[in-house]
Amino acid sequence: MTYLYKREPFTDFTLSQNKKEFQNTLEKIEKELGVHHDILIDGERITTIDKITSFNPANKYEIVGTVGKADTDLAETAIMSARKSFQVWRDWQVKDRAGILFRTAAIIRYRKHEFSAYLVKESGKSWQEADADVARGIDFMEYYGRQMIDLEEREEINRSLIKYNQYLYQPLGIAVTISSSYFPFSTMVQTTVAPLVTGNTVILKPSSSTPIIAAKFVEVLEEVGIPSGVISFLPGSGEEVGDYLVNHPKTNLIIFTGSRDVGIRIWEQAAKVHPTQAHLKRAIVEWGGRDTIIVDNDVDIDMAAEELIASAFGFSARKRFTGSRAIIHQDIYKSLLERVIDLTNKLNVGDPFFPDNYMGPVTNQRAYLHIMSYLEVGKKEGRLVAGGIGDDSQGYFVRPTIFADVQPESRIMQEELFGPVIVFCKANDFEQALSIANNTKYGVTGALITNNHDHMERARYDFHVENLYVNHNCTENVFGNYPFGSFKSSGTDSKLGEQNYLHLHMREKVVLKKL
CATH class of the missing domain: 3.40.309.10 (Aldehyde Dehydrogenase; Chain A, domain 2)
Known part of the structure; x- marks a missing residue:
């Protein structure tokens, strides 16, 4: 069956009640700014001496919050944790993995104004743009969860009277998500939940400009019961931590959205096969254009x-x-x-x-x-x-x-x-x-x-x-109706908002059994 999904509605700020509620939320979170968020590895919070500070780009003297700053030792720990957790997470039923996404979406829907308010503060989005960014992130969770269930239930291969053919989808392994500040919530969410729902473990390295909204999203994943080690929250330098994760022989999938120069460098690094590496890495890299x-x-x-x-x-x-x-x-x-x-x-x-x-x-x-x-x-x-x-x-x-x-x-x-x-x-x-x-x-x-x-x-x-x-x-x-990607030198033409995007996070296996 095909699972239909109605898009998350945008908030109508011309209505006085909506406007008042959002204004109150903005004023409320102003009193909460400056909170620190530790690194998350294997379900444990890790405090570091070095920190990344997130400032309000509309008021460069206002601190939105801080996050721990990882080094290569912590990146190695995160990879080992993700590798161990993958052995369990990949065997979860698809509906149970999708359930993690649905429960996360439900909580964020309930707290939508709060997440939107943090986007106003951390990324400088207008009220409408922030609300749309959060709504789009909710859409990604709902849509990809339903599409993965649909994919798992679909018959994909012809069968004969004397042979039973089975078509299986298997996750790749460890996914590294390097998110951008362009759509700091929805882009970060979709590049995290697509590998998760397909059975991969994820190391999330958020943008250093907008790490707080990513930290709050990971906290909701923890709240709904995602197993330890399945998601790691690893802020850090792109040149140090990002390169280490991309080049590591145990990582399987690299997902990046950002600038052309960095995207091309990641594409080249991911293509290199290291001596102890027994697989070819996949890379989903997207950047901008004119x-x-x-x-x-x-x-x-x-x-x-x-x-x-x-x-x-x-x-x-x-x-x-x-x-x-x-x-x-x-x-x-x-x-x-x-x-x-x-x-x-x-x-x-x-x-x-x-x-x-x-x-x-x-x-x-x-x-x-x-x-x-x-x-x-x-x-x-x-x-x-x-x-x-x-x-x-x-x-x-x-x-x-x-x-x-x-x-x-x-x-x-x-x-x-x-x-x-x-x-x-x-x-x-x-x-x-x-x-x-x-x-x-x-x-x-x-x-x-x-x-x-x-x-x-x-x-x-x-x-x-x-x-x-x-x-x-x-x-x-629009999810399902108008997928989105890129041509030419703008990326790898991975279409967001359609079922085929999920295929990029898995390998297909065929099993033939003679009856």
Whole structure:
């Protein structure tokens, strides 16, 4: 049977009761900030001298909390614990493993405002973005739990009268999850629960920018009764602990979301077979890009402008699928640009503690400096028409920025940015627009805004992105209906939100028995 799942609803903050409840939760957790969370290995909490401190990116002097900082000795201990626990966890019934996910989802659903409030504080998300991030994490737990049950019950192979053929799914072993700060809850959750429900043990190395939300998630897994050693919480340096886990001959699966340079390095490291290694590792690595929106000459200007704003500036563009390249037909270029400038200048930027602020800060100082350096590049390569300034006196704020009249080969059009910057490029016609759109090494998402059905059909096959949106912003994915992944040099094309994603965490085995 196929298990259907209704998506977790988003909170409607236009309702005064919801707004009041969330405001009260924010005020409540402000009194709880600064709590320390120890490392978790083999069901035991381990205190370390070194710590990682998480700061509020909207108020860089406010400490959200601290976590223990692991070294390679603790990483080795975590691997040995995960290896031992795998022998038991892999034999759990699928429904029991899925039950862990369902119970965790139920608790987080009940405490949804609390988790969302921590995201506001730790990652600088707006109320709506934080609520959506937590809802998406709940969706991952519910969806993958049900899909794994469905997969276990399905008949997968033909049988004859004299032979009994059986198709089995077996977990790989130890999974290393290295999560990012882009969607600090939902991305961390999905890269943790998919290997768990398929029977792997998991060592979770959270982002050093957002470790507190990961720590709180692991605490819920403990609360619902996940066995000791099945999940390890191991914050630490990517260069030290991350590399040690990726290179270790006993780890079987590496899951990473982050930057292109780190993703490629992890892919290369995972491919190396060490002398004592008896298997080939799998790696699921995803990173970002420069996603493109083509706007044809037969569209409603207001609709197109709203879709561009939503694609370019949501969550301060700190996500993998940001519509940061606008390729506009010459017939409407000037009028659409003027409309987007007008809307952009009306966007409020500030502390997301206050709900009227559309955009909060970027993640940390490193991200801020990276974006500011690209603003200087943009001023040389295009015409600055909005934004172009930042302020890090209190937090890491960058005004939503627009560069016009940018050339297709320019750096600001080609290089990964991860910031609230959109560049406008003029195209003579649809063919040229499509050519410019494909002139990039990345291929996460793309959008086409048009009323021309021939152009829609052409884009279906010749717009080289993993997820194509037509007359819609390029930032949505729906479990079971619209899976999400990447093409080209944006990752390994692993589709989140579909059953096939679970296959990447297992090996298939066929047993033939003569009757």
